[in-house]
Amino acid sequence: FWSVFLGVAAFEPVHADNVFSASHTATVQSAVARDLRYLLYDVNPPEGFNLRRDVYIRMASLVKSLRKNGDDWVLVLPPWGRLYHWQSPNIHQIRIQWGEFFSLTSLQANVPVIEYEEFVAENGGPFIDHVLVLQNYAEGWTDGKWEEKVDVRPCIDKLMYSKDKQGYYRGWFWGYDETRARNVTCVSAQGHASIMAPVLQNNITVTSVMLDRAETLLHDHYAGKDYWDAKLGSAKGGPYLGVHLRRKDFVWGHREDVPSLKGAVKKMRSLMKKYKLDRVFVATDADEEELKELSKLLPDMVRFEPSLEDLELFKDGGVAIIDQWICAHARFFIGTSVSTFSFRIHEEREILGFDPKTTYNRFCGDTEKECEQPTHWKIAY
Numbered sequence: 210f211w212s213v214f215l216g217v218a219a220f221e222p223v224h225a226d227n228v229f230s231a232s233h234t235a236t237v238q239s240a241v242a243r244d245l246r247y248l249l250y251d252v253n254p255p256e257g258f259n260l261r262r263d264v265y266i267r268m269a270s271l272v273k274s275l276r277k278n279g280d281d282w283v284l285v286l287p288p289w290g291r292l293y294h295w296q297s298p299n300i301h302q303i304r305i306q307w308g309e310f311f312s313l314t315s316l317q318a319n320v321p322v323i324e325y326e327e328f329v330a331e332n333g334g335p336f337i338d339h340v341l342v343l344q345n346y347a348e349g350w351t352d353g354k355w356e357e358k359v360d361v362r363p364c365i366d367k368l369m370y371s372k373d374k375q376g377y378y379r380g381w382f383w384g385y386d387e388t389r390a391r392n393v394t395c396v397s398a399q400g401h402a403s404i405m406a407p408v409l410q411n412n413i414t415v416t417s418v419m420l421d422r423a424e425t426l427l428h429d430h431y432a433g434k435d436y437w438d439a440k441l442g443s444a445k446g447g448p449y450l451g452v453h454l455r456r457k458d459f460v461w462g463h464r465e466d467v468p469s470l471k472g473a474v475k476k477m478r479s480l481m482k483k484y485k486l487d488r489v490f491v492a493t494d495a496d497e498e499e500l501k502e503l504s505k506l507l508p509d510m511v512r513f514e515p516s517l518e519d520l521e522l523f524k525d526g527g528v529a530i531i532d533q534w535i536c537a538h539a540r541f542f543i544g545t546s547v548s549t550f551s552f553r554i555h556e557e558r559e560i561l562g563f564d565p566k567t568t569y570n571r572f573c574g575d576t577e578k579e580c581e582q583p584t585h586w587k588i589a590y
């Protein structure tokens with residue numbers, strides 16, 4: 210089970226008594242001159258679209274480090290589907306390729322990426338050599354001290370993969386039921402995405418490796434040069450207030466930092482007055498009941514309401530992107546506390562070159578005493 214980790218000594222950034230570096234064999238490094246290798250990944254199932262976009266950037270930056278140091282790594286994009294928040298009935302929302310939502314040419318400009326189906330074709334079948342299930346450390350941070358480390362450890366949660374009769378591992382591979390893994394190992398990881406680079410370069414020699422629960426890894430350089438590969442613009446925005454009002458699980462958890470609908474509408478009205486805007490666009494995931502209440506409180510709001518045909522075409526993911534794009538072009542934007550959906554709107558606006566004052570705003574909870582506003586992430590070139 211552990212023997213795949215053929216350790217080599219050069220393993221600096223990780224923990225000293227790491228099991229990876231426990232055994233020394235010289236077989237690995239000499240054989241690895243620019244071999245084609247594939248990095249696959251997946252994210253904790255309940256996570257939504259925008260958190261997943263965020264994890265993509267972490268993985269792309271890991272692939273960038275891997276490519277600098279050796280093999281010809283390619284990032285395999287995990288098909289979209291079965292997302293908890295995509296609730297429109299009767300439309301096919303599984304095995305969706307990234308090309309449906311994103312420009313692959315743009316993604317390619319950063320690191321080589323391919324769709325999962327291309328991987329299957331190139332790889333000669335739906336087999337993934339090794340899945341590393343990332344997890345935290347069972348003991349948490351010892352002595353409250355933060356350090357970057359990676360170790361093979363027993364699985365903390367129930368393993369979501371099980372062996373079939375042929376000895377292959379079966380599990381959720383984005384709805385591709387024929388996909389199997391040859392090996393699965395739980396790995397405790399604490400640190401930035403690049404801490405996986407030495408492991409993938411030195412300790413694992415197989416061609417395709419999947420990091421499951423990839424959100425465990427942090428950003429290498431959040432908002433650093435690799436993060437923003439865009440041009441600085443200058444934007445004024447259309448004459449409307451853009452609002453992202455995250456509801457559902459954000460309200461059910463009785464979070465103090467999320468306002469009531471009444472509180473939110475009061476804030477919208479005051480912003481419209483202050484910025485002399487007579488239109489308000491609202492992006493929201495509110496349920497039917499809340500939507501009714503909202504349209505009573507704010508009858509003049511504008512929303513993007515797709516026709517059935519539009520919904521078939523764009524799907525829930527595409528409709529959310531349209532909502533975000535409209536908010537990204539508003540004269541003034543206000544979002545919901547710690548929603549990655551709102552964060553992505555901040556980023557789009559930052560790239561477009563809006564005055565940060567018009568971007569990094571969030572609703573305060575009705576009872577919040579101190580309402581800290583979102584952080585301004587500047588573009589670094």
Ligand code: GFB
Nearest residue numbers: 255256257258259260294492493494528529532548549550
């Ligand atoms: O995008 P996301 O990760 O942001 O997840 P959070 C929220 C999802 O809900 C979106 C839908 O991807 C959309 O599918 N959604 C939310 C919306 N707001 C809107 C909206 O204004 N318009 C449209 N069309 N759709 C995280 C989740 O959500 O919050 C986790 O990733 C978890 O699952 C966590 O629930 C607490 O960061 O807002």
